Amino acid sequence: MLTYAAGLLMLTVKLALVLGVLLFVAAYLVWVERKFLARLQVRYGPNRAGIFGLLQPIADSLKMLTKEDTVPEDADRIVFLLAPAVVALTALLMFAVVPFGGTVTVWGREIPMVISDINVGLLYIFALSSLGVYGIALGGWASNSKFALLGGIRGAAQLISYELALGLSLVPVVMLAGSFSLVDIVGAQAVKGPFIYYQPLAFIIFAIAAAAESMRIPFDLPEAENELGAGFHMEYSGMRFGLFFIGEYVHVQVLGALIAVFFLGGWHGPFLPGPVWLLIKILLVSLFMIWMRGTLPRLRYDQLMAIGWKVLIPLALVNIVVTGAFVLI
Amino acid sequence: MEPILNSAPFSPWEPGIFALFAYGAWVLVIVAVLLFISSWLGEKKPSPEKGRAYESGIIPTGTARLRYPVSFYLVAIFFLIFDVEGAYIFSWAVACRQLGWAGWFQILFFIFVLIMGLVYIWRKGGLEWGPQAKS
Amino acid sequence: MTVYAILFYILAGLILITTGLAITRRNMVHTVIYLVFSFFGSAMLFYLLGAPLLAALEVIIYAGAIMILFLFIIIMMREESPETRLFVPRQWLPAAAIGLLYLALGVLLILSADPTTGEPMKLAQATPAAFGEYLFNAHWLTIEIASLLLLVALIGALHLGREGKGGDARKTEETS
Numbered sequence A: 001m002l003t004y005a006a007g008l009l010m011l012t013v014k015l016a017l018v019l020g021v022l023l024f025v026a027a028y029l030v031w032v033e034r035k036f037l038a039r040l041q042v043r044y045g046p047n048r049a050g051i052f053g054l055l056q057p058i059a060d061s062l063k064m065l066t067k068e069d070t071v072p073e074d075a076d077r078i079v080f081l082l083a084p085a086v087v088a089l090t091a092l093l094m095f096a097v098v099p100f101g102g103t104v105t106v107w108g109r110e111i112p113m114v115i116s117d118i119n120v121g122l123l124y125i126f127a128l129s130s131l132g133v134y135g136i137a138l139g140g141w142a143s144n145s146k147f148a149l150l151g152g153i154r155g156a157a158q159l160i161s162y163e164l165a166l167g168l169s170l171v172p173v174v175m176l177a178g179s180f181s182l183v184d185i186v187g188a189q190a191v192k193g194p195f196i197y198y199q200p201l202a203f204i205i206f207a208i209a210a211a212a213e214s215m216r217i218p219f220d221l222p223e224a225e226n227e228l229g230a231g232f233h234m235e236y237s238g239m240r241f242g243l244f245f246i247g248e249y250v251h252v253q254v255l256g257a258l259i260a261v262f263f264l265g266g267w268h269g270p271f272l273p274g275p276v277w278l279l280i281k282i283l284l285v286s287l288f289m290i291w292m293r294g295t296l297p298r299l300r301y302d303q304l305m306a307i308g309w310k311v312l313i314p315l316a317l318v319n320i321v322v323t324g325a326f327v328l329i
Numbered sequence B: 001m002e003p004i005l006n007s008a009p010f011s012p013w014e015p016g017i018f019a020l021f022a023y024g025a026w027v028l029v030i031v032a033v034l035l036f037i038s039s040w041l042g043e044k045k046p047s048p049e050k051g052r053a054y055e056s057g058i059i060p061t062g063t064a065r066l067r068y069p070v071s072f073y074l075v076a077i078f079f080l081i082f083d084v085e086g087a088y089i090f091s092w093a094v095a096c097r098q099l100g101w102a103g104w105f106q107i108l109f110f111i112f113v114l115i116m117g118l119v120y121i122w123r124k125g126g127l128e129w130g131p132q133a134k135s
Numbered sequence C: 001m002t003v004y005a006i007l008f009y010i011l012a013g014l015i016l017i018t019t020g021l022a023i024t025r026r027n028m029v030h031t032v033i034y035l036v037f038s039f040f041g042s043a044m045l046f047y048l049l050g051a052p053l054l055a056a057l058e059v060i061i062y063a064g065a066i067m068i069l070f071l072f073i074i075i076m077m078r079e080e081s082p083e084t085r086l087f088v089p090r091q092w093l094p095a096a097a098i099g100l101l102y103l104a105l106g107v108l109l110i111l112s113a114d115p116t117t118g119e120p121m122k123l124a125q126a127t128p129a130a131f132g133e134y135l136f137n138a139h140w141l142t143i144e145i146a147s148l149l150l151l152v153a154l155i156g157a158l159h160l161g162r163e164g165k166g167g168d169a170r171k172t173e174e175t176s
Helices: A002-040 A056-066 A077-097 A121-142 A146-177 A182-192 A200-213 A238-263 A274-295 A301-328 B017-041 B070-094 B096-123 C003-024 C028-048 C052-076 C089-112 C128-138 C140-166 C169-175
Strands: A103-106 A109-112
Touching: A002 A056, A002 A077, A002 A109, A002 A238, A002 A274, A002 B017, A056 A238, A056 B017, A077 A121, A077 A238, A077 B017, A077 C028, A121 A146, A121 A182, A121 A238, A121 C028, A121 C052, A146 A182, A146 A200, A146 A238, A146 A301, A146 B070, A146 C052, A182 A238, A200 A238, A200 A301, A238 A274, A238 B017, A301 B070, A301 B096, B070 B096, B070 C052, B070 C128, B070 C140, B096 C128, B096 C140, C003 C028, C028 C052, C052 C128, C128 C140
Parallel strands: none
Antiparallel strands: A103 A109
């Protein structure tokens, strides 16, 4: 009984730490993005709240918490109110299967540095990301606004198209590791070396599809400012808008973590402890995505669909067959 | 984690389904707390102007539930079909070493048929968008 | 009653309630949302029975792909909550008859069952790798046939969708 209570306590501490880091990094990723983007465009970016604008995320969250939460008339109230929560929930839940270190020993018990090592971890992530589509589509539908509906439909079609490319590009990773568990995939890379050496094509497909899944420039058609205002979150204000925001930045982190886990060796790295390495890799991927945002123009919708269906999916399928032959030789 | 019944599924020490549900509960609580605080602190001054859908300052006319092109429906149905095929490919991938060359040839045929389908809808213009799409 | 049995009844209740709500809603978008919850419950049930791969695929394909397709179709049609009854008696009468028959058969099966044979079902535990191995060793021909079937579905969907594109809007509704 005592060991059970101790285990519960450890679990609670671990979960609180993981969530705290996730939300903290999400908040500061916004700051990093604004600062980095500003420098790319020869501006200063946030510099009033605190030194270098470092208090800006805190100011922003306080502001969002105290703003009025408006619901448009004729909106489908309950769906409208729940849609942003779906986006934030699915993004946060995805991190549950990402391993962020080996094990640490506390009170003579080994504590694994992963929340949940289910043996279908990779499919769990796909399941959640396919549920995340509802947040976008229903948020846009429930707002009873033309711009929002257009954004929601665009977003849903984009997400499902790129989910296919995302899924198929990971089949070679599963074949090399022989498991769906993210812990096993990282373990296999500790032995064989990072999978990016074996699967550069899969890495490129996954990175492009991941950028499209995060719905940021150059793939931000669902919220294209100069066409749709703000797209699917047009009518949202206050903390509900904030939840879409949290969802987006946590999603960027999770995608960074997934790129690290599937292709860059996960938490393994010299000298520094596992969680630090994972965080460094996540931040590098996020910085790359911000850099892309500052550099590339937005795609047209037909180009977006053409890249997904006519380039990424056929390449991923051919890659599967070729990798299969290599694995068996 | 192995399927339930093996290795104490309710143990908080194991990284199993219990930990996953605990994490899920935490996440739910955080989102709920955020929404509660915002509804507690936030202003509440509704007005007809705030409730109106934003259309760049113009009063909205007609229904907002637009009907949109069939192409979106086509994408959804193509996605469904490819998703089902993806499920087969994933079940093969995880066991590809054990299945050997026989399995490889089976999946080769499977993917060949899949690519034929993709080529067909491509040639017939099912993947075309915009006004120049052939009908 | 073990913990698993309790979990089973909770999940079964959840599935029944959400499915019931889904078929009684007038607003079809709400129907889709309840059905997503129902499929989610079925997925948990699969996990409880020791088949995590099927649980994941249930969410990905049913809740993630099929329900998205339904949502698209519903948003594509103008009326989300029709005032009049959706189906004419010619359509729902046969459906109701088959449903009742199914219910009667189920009740008969339960009543006629020998109580001594009521042993708990063996868990269908399988790791994903074992499942894949079994699937491709024992049923590979079925899979190839399924791929051809899906090819036919792809072609059919394309032509049905195309038909409405140039024509008037009502035709689109019929094909969807």
